[in-house]
Amino acid sequence: MDPVSSPAPADRFSPSGRRLRELEVMLAALRKELPFLRRLAAGAHHGVICAVSALLAYLPTRALGLQEGFWSAITAISVVQTEFQATRSTARDQFIGAAIGGTVGVCAALAFGTNLVVYAAAIVLSMISCWALNVGSVSRLSGSTATIILLVPHTGSPQRMFLARLSEVGWGVCVAVAIVWLCARLPARRMSAR
Numbered sequence: 001m002d003p004v005s006s007p008a009p010a011d012r013f014s015p016s017g018r019r020l021r022e023l024e025v026m027l028a029a030l031r032k033e034l035p036f037l038r039r040l041a042a043g044a045h046h047g048v049i050c051a052v053s054a055l056l057a058y059l060p061t062r063a064l065g066l067q068e069g070f071w072s073a074i075t076a077i078s079v080v081q082t083e084f085q086a087t088r089s090t091a092r093d094q095f096i097g098a099a100i101g102g103t104v105g106v107c108a109a110l111a112f113g114t115n116l117v118v119y120a121a122a123i124v125l126s127m128i129s130c131w132a133l134n135v136g137s138v139s140r141l142s143g144s145t146a147t148i149i150l151l152v153p154h155t156g157s158p159q160r161m162f163l164a165r166l167s168e169v170g171w172g173v174c175v176a177v178a179i180v181w182l183c184a185r186l187p188a189r190r191m192s193a194r
Helices: 015-032 036-058 070-079 084-114 115-131 136-151 158-193
Strands: none
Touching: 015 084, 036 070, 036 136, 036 158, 070 115, 070 158, 084 115, 084 136, 084 158
Protein backbone atom coordinates (compact mmCIF):
# COMPACT_ATOMS: atom_id res chain seq x y z
CA MET A 1 0.00 0.00 0.00
CA ASP A 2 1.32 3.38 -0.92
CA PRO A 3 1.91 5.53 2.17
CA VAL A 4 0.63 8.63 0.34
CA SER A 5 -3.14 8.89 0.63
CA SER A 6 -5.14 9.35 -2.52
CA PRO A 7 -6.55 12.81 -3.13
CA ALA A 8 -10.18 13.61 -2.64
CA PRO A 9 -12.10 13.72 -5.92
CA ALA A 10 -12.43 17.51 -5.58
CA ASP A 11 -8.64 17.84 -5.11
CA ARG A 12 -7.79 15.94 -8.28
CA PHE A 13 -7.22 19.15 -10.23
CA SER A 14 -5.58 21.26 -7.53
CA PRO A 15 -1.98 22.38 -8.15
CA SER A 16 -0.70 20.72 -4.97
CA GLY A 17 -2.48 17.46 -5.80
CA ARG A 18 -1.06 17.51 -9.32
CA ARG A 19 2.45 18.18 -7.96
CA LEU A 20 2.15 15.34 -5.47
CA ARG A 21 1.18 12.90 -8.23
CA GLU A 22 4.13 14.11 -10.35
CA LEU A 23 6.49 13.44 -7.43
CA GLU A 24 4.99 9.98 -6.92
CA VAL A 25 5.60 9.17 -10.60
CA MET A 26 9.20 10.43 -10.36
CA LEU A 27 9.83 8.36 -7.23
CA ALA A 28 8.46 5.24 -8.93
CA ALA A 29 10.72 5.93 -11.93
CA LEU A 30 13.76 6.31 -9.65
CA ARG A 31 13.00 2.99 -7.99
CA LYS A 32 12.82 1.32 -11.39
CA GLU A 33 16.27 2.71 -12.25
CA LEU A 34 17.94 0.97 -9.30
CA PRO A 35 20.39 -1.74 -10.39
CA PHE A 36 18.95 -5.26 -10.49
CA LEU A 37 20.93 -6.55 -7.50
CA ARG A 38 19.84 -3.60 -5.33
CA ARG A 39 16.21 -4.20 -6.28
CA LEU A 40 16.67 -7.89 -5.53
CA ALA A 41 18.26 -7.14 -2.15
CA ALA A 42 15.53 -4.63 -1.29
CA GLY A 43 12.85 -7.15 -2.25
CA ALA A 44 14.50 -9.88 -0.17
CA HIS A 45 14.81 -7.53 2.82
CA HIS A 46 11.16 -6.52 2.56
CA GLY A 47 10.10 -10.14 2.04
CA VAL A 48 11.96 -11.34 5.14
CA ILE A 49 10.44 -8.57 7.27
CA CYS A 50 6.96 -9.45 5.94
CA ALA A 51 7.48 -13.17 6.57
CA VAL A 52 8.75 -12.61 10.12
CA SER A 53 5.86 -10.23 10.84
CA ALA A 54 3.30 -12.65 9.40
CA LEU A 55 4.66 -15.59 11.38
CA LEU A 56 4.86 -13.67 14.64
CA ALA A 57 1.36 -12.32 14.08
CA TYR A 58 -0.03 -15.78 13.30
CA LEU A 59 1.70 -18.19 15.68
CA PRO A 60 0.36 -16.98 19.05
CA THR A 61 -3.20 -16.26 17.89
CA ARG A 62 -4.76 -19.38 19.43
CA ALA A 63 -3.06 -18.65 22.76
CA LEU A 64 -4.41 -15.10 22.54
CA GLY A 65 -7.93 -16.42 21.94
CA LEU A 66 -8.03 -15.37 18.29
CA GLN A 67 -9.65 -18.13 16.23
CA GLU A 68 -8.76 -16.97 12.70
CA GLY A 69 -5.13 -15.97 13.00
CA PHE A 70 -4.71 -15.72 9.25
CA TRP A 71 -6.36 -12.27 9.47
CA SER A 72 -3.54 -11.17 11.77
CA ALA A 73 -0.94 -12.50 9.33
CA ILE A 74 -2.64 -10.85 6.35
CA THR A 75 -2.82 -7.56 8.24
CA ALA A 76 0.85 -7.74 9.23
CA ILE A 77 1.87 -8.30 5.60
CA SER A 78 -0.25 -5.43 4.35
CA VAL A 79 1.03 -3.05 7.04
CA VAL A 80 4.79 -3.64 6.61
CA GLN A 81 6.40 -0.87 4.56
CA THR A 82 10.05 -0.11 3.89
CA GLU A 83 10.10 2.90 6.25
CA PHE A 84 8.86 2.99 9.84
CA GLN A 85 6.77 6.17 9.41
CA ALA A 86 4.98 4.65 6.41
CA THR A 87 4.38 1.44 8.39
CA ARG A 88 2.95 3.41 11.29
CA SER A 89 0.67 5.37 8.96
CA THR A 90 -0.50 2.21 7.19
CA ALA A 91 -1.07 0.50 10.54
CA ARG A 92 -3.23 3.38 11.73
CA ASP A 93 -5.20 3.27 8.48
CA GLN A 94 -5.71 -0.51 8.75
CA PHE A 95 -7.07 -0.24 12.26
CA ILE A 96 -9.29 2.80 11.67
CA GLY A 97 -10.63 1.30 8.43
CA ALA A 98 -11.43 -1.97 10.18
CA ALA A 99 -13.13 -0.15 13.05
CA ILE A 100 -15.32 2.01 10.81
CA GLY A 101 -16.20 -0.72 8.30
CA GLY A 102 -16.84 -3.23 11.05
CA THR A 103 -19.08 -0.85 12.95
CA VAL A 104 -21.10 -0.03 9.84
CA GLY A 105 -21.28 -3.72 8.86
CA VAL A 106 -22.51 -4.77 12.30
CA CYS A 107 -25.09 -1.97 12.46
CA ALA A 108 -26.34 -2.84 8.96
CA ALA A 109 -26.59 -6.56 9.77
CA LEU A 110 -28.43 -5.92 13.05
CA ALA A 111 -30.82 -3.36 11.56
CA PHE A 112 -31.55 -4.91 8.17
CA GLY A 113 -30.12 -8.44 8.06
CA THR A 114 -27.64 -9.65 5.48
CA ASN A 115 -28.49 -9.44 1.81
CA LEU A 116 -26.83 -7.88 -1.22
CA VAL A 117 -28.72 -4.60 -0.99
CA VAL A 118 -27.72 -4.17 2.66
CA TYR A 119 -24.17 -5.16 1.75
CA ALA A 120 -23.91 -2.57 -1.05
CA ALA A 121 -25.43 0.11 1.18
CA ALA A 122 -22.97 -0.76 3.96
CA ILE A 123 -20.03 -0.26 1.62
CA VAL A 124 -21.32 3.16 0.56
CA LEU A 125 -22.09 4.13 4.17
CA SER A 126 -18.64 2.95 5.31
CA MET A 127 -16.97 5.14 2.73
CA ILE A 128 -19.18 8.13 3.46
CA SER A 129 -18.37 7.72 7.17
CA CYS A 130 -14.65 7.73 6.46
CA TRP A 131 -14.86 10.88 4.38
CA ALA A 132 -17.12 12.57 6.94
CA LEU A 133 -14.60 11.73 9.69
CA ASN A 134 -11.81 13.17 7.48
CA VAL A 135 -10.07 9.83 7.00
CA GLY A 136 -10.94 9.24 3.36
CA SER A 137 -7.70 7.32 2.85
CA VAL A 138 -9.13 4.41 4.89
CA SER A 139 -12.40 4.15 2.98
CA ARG A 140 -11.37 1.11 0.90
CA LEU A 141 -10.24 -0.69 4.05
CA SER A 142 -13.54 0.08 5.73
CA GLY A 143 -15.41 -1.29 2.72
CA SER A 144 -13.32 -4.45 2.89
CA THR A 145 -14.12 -4.94 6.57
CA ALA A 146 -17.83 -4.37 5.95
CA THR A 147 -17.53 -7.04 3.26
CA ILE A 148 -15.97 -9.47 5.73
CA ILE A 149 -18.67 -8.80 8.32
CA LEU A 150 -21.55 -9.14 5.85
CA LEU A 151 -20.35 -11.79 3.38
CA VAL A 152 -17.91 -14.14 5.12
CA PRO A 153 -19.81 -17.07 6.66
CA HIS A 154 -19.44 -17.21 10.44
CA THR A 155 -20.98 -18.65 13.55
CA GLY A 156 -22.13 -16.32 16.25
CA SER A 157 -23.38 -12.77 16.12
CA PRO A 158 -22.13 -10.01 13.82
CA GLN A 159 -20.87 -8.18 16.92
CA ARG A 160 -18.75 -11.17 17.90
CA MET A 161 -17.33 -11.41 14.38
CA PHE A 162 -16.53 -7.70 14.43
CA LEU A 163 -14.72 -7.91 17.77
CA ALA A 164 -12.77 -10.95 16.58
CA ARG A 165 -11.77 -9.20 13.34
CA LEU A 166 -10.80 -6.00 15.11
CA SER A 167 -8.71 -7.98 17.61
CA GLU A 168 -6.98 -9.92 14.83
CA VAL A 169 -6.31 -6.76 12.83
CA GLY A 170 -5.09 -4.99 15.97
CA TRP A 171 -2.69 -7.82 16.78
CA GLY A 172 -1.36 -7.93 13.21
CA VAL A 173 -0.88 -4.15 13.24
CA CYS A 174 1.01 -4.24 16.55
CA VAL A 175 3.33 -7.03 15.41
CA ALA A 176 4.11 -5.36 12.08
CA VAL A 177 4.85 -2.00 13.68
CA ALA A 178 7.07 -3.62 16.32
CA ILE A 179 9.05 -5.67 13.77
CA VAL A 180 9.61 -2.71 11.42
CA TRP A 181 10.55 -0.52 14.39
CA LEU A 182 13.12 -3.11 15.52
CA CYS A 183 14.49 -3.57 12.01
CA ALA A 184 14.84 0.20 11.60
CA ARG A 185 16.93 0.36 14.77
CA LEU A 186 19.19 -2.64 14.16
CA PRO A 187 21.28 -1.07 11.39
CA ALA A 188 21.61 2.14 13.40
CA ARG A 189 23.03 0.22 16.37
CA ARG A 190 25.51 -1.63 14.17
CA MET A 191 26.71 1.63 12.65
CA SER A 192 27.05 3.35 16.02
CA ALA A 193 29.01 0.37 17.41
CA ARG A 194 31.76 0.91 14.80
